[in-house]
Amino acid sequence: MKFINSDLEKNAVVQRIELPGLADYKNVFIKREDLIHPEISGNKWRKLKYNLLEAERLQKKTLLTFGGAYSNHIYSVAAAGKEYGFKTIGFIRGEAYNPLNPTLSFAEANGMELRYLNRADYKNINSINFQNDIIKQFNDAYLIPEGGSNSLAVKGCAEIINDIEIEFDYICCACGTGGTLAGITAGLKNTRNSIGFSILKGGGFLKEDVKNLIKNYNGKEFNNWDIILDYHFGGYAKINYELINFIGDFEKTNKIQLDPVYTGKMFFGIRDLIIKGYFKKHDKIIAVHTGGIQGIEGMKNKIKKILASHLSVS
Numbered sequence: 001m002k003f004i005n006s007d008l009e010k011n012a013v014v015q016r017i018e019l020p021g022l023a024d025y026k027n028v029f030i031k032r033e034d035l036i037h038p039e040i041s042g043n044k045w046r047k048l049k050y051n052l053l054e055a056e057r058l059q060k061k062t063l064l065t066f067g068g069a070y071s072n073h074i075y076s077v078a079a080a081g082k083e084y085g086f087k088t089i090g091f092i093r094g095e096a097y098n099p100l101n102p103t104l105s106f107a108e109a110n111g112m113e114l115r116y117l118n119r120a121d122y123k124n125i126n127s128i129n130f131q132n133d134i135i136k137q138f139n140d141a142y143l144i145p146e147g148g149s150n151s152l153a154v155k156g157c158a159e160i161i162n163d164i165e166i167e168f169d170y171i172c173c174a175c176g177t178g179g180t181l182a183g184i185t186a187g188l189k190n191t192r193n194s195i196g197f198s199i200l201k202g203g204g205f206l207k208e209d210v211k212n213l214i215k216n217y218n219g220k221e222f223n224n225w226d227i228i229l230d231y232h233f234g235g236y237a238k239i240n241y242e243l244i245n246f247i248g249d250f251e252k253t254n255k256i257q258l259d260p261v262y263t264g265k266m267f268f269g270i271r272d273l274i275i276k277g278y279f280k281k282h283d284k285i286i287a288v289h290t291g292g293i294q295g296i297e298g299m300k301n302k303i304k305k306i307l308a309s310h311l312s313v314s
C-alpha cells in the first residue's frame with residue numbers, strides 16, 4: 001500500500017465564519033475537514049485511516065462494507081480502495097439501482113463491487129453470524145461496519161482536534177452513527193465540550209452508541225458532551241425550503257458549500273441555538289465541516305422540486 005499521507009490533514013484549517021443574520025457573533029469557526037482529500041472527504045478520511053493501516057497489517061486484499069445508496073461512506077471506501085490498492089465490496093441497502101445514482105456509479109467506476117441487501121436482510125448487518133458468513137464468502141475480507149464506526153475510526157477522529165491552535169469552548173459535529181463525536185470527545189479528554197447534532201429522526205439511541213464507542217476505544221466515560229436531537233428536519237436526507245435557503249445564505253456569506261444531509265443541518269442548529277441562548281456570545285464554537293459534498297448531486301432533483309413549489313406558492 002502507498003504510504004498514507006497524514007500531511008493531507010494539514011489542509012483541515014480553522015477559519016472564522018459568519019452565520020447568516022448573526023454578523024455580530026465573531027466567535028464561530030469552521031474546521032475544514034472537507035478539504036483533507038477530494039474524494040475521501042472529511043470525517044471519512046479520519047475514520048478510514050487506521051482501518052486501512054490495519055487491513056494492510058493483516059494482509060487483507062479486500063475491504064467489505066455497508067451503506068445506503070447515497071452514502072458518503074460507500075463513496076469514500078470505494079475511492080480509498082482504488083487509491084490504496086484494495087478490492088472493495090459494498091453492500092447497499094435496498095433494491096438494485098438501474099441506472100446507478102451518482103454515488104453508486106462513482107463507487108463502481110472506482111472498482112467497487114456492488115451487492116444489494118433488501119431492507120429485512122440489511123437489518124442483520126451488525127450481527128456477528130451474518131458478518132462472519134460474508135467475511136468467509138469474500139475471501140477473508142476486512143470488514144468495516146456501516147458508516148465506518150469502529151474503535152479504529154474513533155482513534156482517527158480523536159485526531160481531529162490535535163492541530164486546532166485557537167482556544168474554544170465547544171466543538172460541534174453532525175452525527176449519523178456517532179463515531180465522529182465519540183472520537184472528538186475522546187480526543188478532548190474531558191476538557192471543553194463536544195456537541196453532536198443528530199441528522200436522524202429519533203436519534204436518542206446515539207447517546208448510548210457514542211458512550212459505548214468511547215468505552216470500547218479507551219475504556220473511559222466522559223460527561224462533557226451531548227447530542228442535540230432537534231435539527232433532523234424529518235429524518236435522514238429529509239430536507240425543506242428553510243434548510244436549502246439557509247445553506248444558500250451560508251454559502252453566499254462564507255463562500256463555503258455545505259451538504260444538506262449533515263453539515264447544513266448542524267450549522268442550522270448552531271445558529272438556532274445561538275438565537276435561543278443555548279450558546280452565549282462569548283462562547284467560542286468550532287463546527288467541524290465533515291465533508292459530504294458528493295451527496296448534493298444525488299439530491300438535486302429533490303432540491304429543485306422544493307424550490308419550484310416554494311416559488312409557485314409565494
Ligand SMILES: *Cc1c(COP(=O)(O)O)cnc(C)c1O
Binds near residue numbers: 044179262293
Ligand atoms: C458520515 C458523515 C457524518 C456522520 O458521521 P458519524 O461518525 O457516522 O456520526 C457527518 N458528516 C458527514 C458529511 C458525513 O459524511
